[in-house]
Amino acid sequence: MIDAITTSLFTPIGEDGLIGIYLILNGLKVTLIVTFFAMIMGSILGVATTLMKMSSKWYLSWPANLYVSVIRGTPVVVQLVILYFIVLASLDVDKITAAIIAFGLNSGAYISEIIRAGIQAVDKGQMEAARSLGLSHWSTMKEVILPQAIKNILPSLGNEFIVLLKETAVIGFIGGVDLMRAGEIIRSRTFEDSVPLFTCALIYLLLTYIFTFMLAKFETRLKQSD
Numbered sequence: 001m002i003d004a005i006t007t008s009l010f011t012p013i014g015e016d017g018l019i020g021i022y023l024i025l026n027g028l029k030v031t032l033i034v035t036f037f038a039m040i041m042g043s044i045l046g047v048a049t050t051l052m053k054m055s056s057k058w059y060l061s062w063p064a065n066l067y068v069s070v071i072r073g074t075p076v077v078v079q080l081v082i083l084y085f086i087v088l089a090s091l092d093v094d095k096i097t098a099a100i101i102a103f104g105l106n107s108g109a110y111i112s113e114i115i116r117a118g119i120q121a122v123d124k125g126q127m128e129a130a131r132s133l134g135l136s137h138w139s140t141m142k143e144v145i146l147p148q149a150i151k152n153i154l155p156s157l158g159n160e161f162i163v164l165l166k167e168t169a170v171i172g173f174i175g176g177v178d179l180m181r182a183g184e185i186i187r188s189r190t191f192e193d194s195v196p197l198f199t200c201a202l203i204y205l206l207l208t209y210i211f212t213f214m215l216a217k218f219e220t221r222l223k224q225s226d
Contacts, residue, residue, distance in 0.1 A: 008186055008195040020186045020196065027182030028203060030096060034178065035165045037100045042107025042164070043157075049112035050119065051141070064112070071109035077170040079106055084174040095176035099168070107164050114156045118149035158215035162208050169204075179203060 007013075009020040052064035071079070080102040088098055122145050130140040150157075172181035179200055186196035 004192050004195050008190050008192050009199070013186060013189040018189075020190070023177070023182045023185060024179065024196075024199060024203070027177055027179040030171070030177060031165070031168050031179040032207075034096060034099045034103060034168050034171065035161070038103035038107055038168075039161055039164055041100065041104030042111050042160075045104065045108025046111025046115055047146075049108060050115040053112065053116060054119070068109045068112055071106055072113075076103070076106045076167050077173055080170060081173055095171070095174055098174060099171050099176055099178075103164060103168060106167070107160060110160055111157065114153050114160065115149060118153035118156075119145055121152055122148050154219055155215070158211070161215075162211055165207060165211070166204060 009024070011020075012018060013020055049064045049067060052060040053068070055061050080099065083102045083105075084093075084095070084098040088101075093101075119141075126144055126148070127140055130144045131137070135143065168178055169180035171178040172184060177185070183196040183200040187193055190196075
């Protein structure tokens with residue numbers, strides 16, 4: 001087992017002098033970058049889509065409903081491949097940027113539904129009270145409804161972040177070298193299956209545990225501030 005670990009992670013595995021552990025670390029960096037920026041993009045899209053879906057104007061609600069339906073009805077790997085090889089084919093867009101856009105669009109649809117559920121869970125009297133005080137609909141949503149909804153949906157948003165982290169394992173379908181793709185490259189060069197695959201699995205598990213722990217601490221602090 002020690003020999004397999006040394007061969008897979010700490011010795012050159014090709015004529016180019018590539019060392020497995022460096023490939024794993026670079027893949028981890030790509031995974032974290034894509035996850036972080038896709039979550040930011042998804043959060044912005046999610047809020048915008050929620051407000052559009054809840055609008056009484058059909059030209060706002062209809063495109064938002066179509067967007068959510070299409071994204072939720074198709075696999076993320078299909079969305080990634082279509083976006084990179086068809087939609088962005090004529091543009092000089094690198095694989096990481098394409099992955100951020102694809103996962104951001106995917107996450108935005110799910111975050112939209114999470115936020116919508118959180119808004120609808122807020123007592124309707126909150127909206128009526130704020131409007132009776134002279135606040136506009138937009139000001140009421142921004143100052144009264146959304147802050148309460150965000151606090152209620154924080155666990156679901158945390159789960160979405162963790163799901164997004166694991167979904168990035170399909171970046172290899174467009175040739176990007178993320179954490180999972182790094183493990184596959186090591187496996188194909190060393191013909192050793194266990195070490196690279198279990199290494200990737202343990203890293204994903206560790207990241208999930210860390211983010212879950214941080215989210216739990218943040219939720220505890222929010223409860224203490226109430």
